[in-house]
Amino acid sequence: TQLLEQSPQFLSIQEGENLTVYCNSSSVFSSLQWYRQEPGEGPVLLVTVVTGGEVKKLKRLTFQFGDARKDSSLHITAAQPGDTGLYLCAGQGGKLIFGQGTELSVKP
Amino acid sequence: EAGVTQSPTHLIKTRGQQATLRCSPISGHTSVYWYQQALGLGLQFLLWYDEGEERNRGNFPPRFSGRQFPNYSSELNVNALELEDSALYLCASSPGTRTDTQYFGPGTRLTVL
Structure with missing residues (x-):
């Protein structure tokens, strides 16, 4: 059974701090996707990484796919209150497998 | 272009009743996926429909069923509701194969009392 473990499960930080979600x-996985979900809404795709070692940047967000394509990280620089939400990773290996999610709260 | 739409937004039922949830995919998308998002359990895959056929189902009992209509919209039916069925039910669509990016709707919040 394919499983994706996300950590940390909860993260509460101050505006301006940096953070990493694993x-x-x-x-x-053939590819890995990161989603962000806000309360009352469905997940919204942020990025898809496909190649081992690949790094993608989306403004203050940096996504990395592990060399062996088994792991990924999301790094946020200078977090802002607008970054608050549930971050989900999902691995594609014939079907989309979701991690449990990381609940991020950024306080002003 | 309209995104994935789901109805109703909220649904309150009592134990033992049946619930029907509806989903309209993005225009041109033929695949529809259903997920259950219960508190603390992440997204659990329920069902995948493509071109009107059920292609795969997750580890859920048979009282969870659905169908896809000729216009590619879909319905999820949950029979004999149990308290633990309370969750956000998300529908997603993709252009075709299971490996395509999935686009999610806002979900239906089902509460079973």
Whole structure:
């Protein structure tokens, strides 16, 4: 069974701080996606990483896919209150497997 | 272009009743996926429909069922509701194969009393 473990599960930080969210698995994925979900809404796709070692930047967000395509990280620089939400990673290996999510709260 | 739409937004039922949730995919998308998002459990895959056929289902009992209509919209039915069925039910659509990016709707919040 393919599983994705996200950590931390909850994160509460002050505006301006940096943070990293991790997504780990023992399985290899052909690609990995990161979503952000706000209360009362469905997840919105942020990025898809495909190649081992790939790094993608989206403004203050940096996404990295592990060399072995089993893990990924999301780093946010100078977090802002607007970054608050649930961050989900999802691995594609024939079907989309979601991690448990990281609930991020950025306080002004 | 309209995104994935779901109805109703909220649904309150009592234990033992049946619930029907509806989803309209993005125009041109033929695949529809259903997920259950219960508190603390993340997104759990329920069902995948493509071109009117059920292609795969997750580890849920048979009282969770659905169908896809010729216009690619979909319905999720939950029979004999149990308290633990209370969750956000999300629908997603994609252009075709299971490996395409999935676009999510806002969800239906089902509460079972």
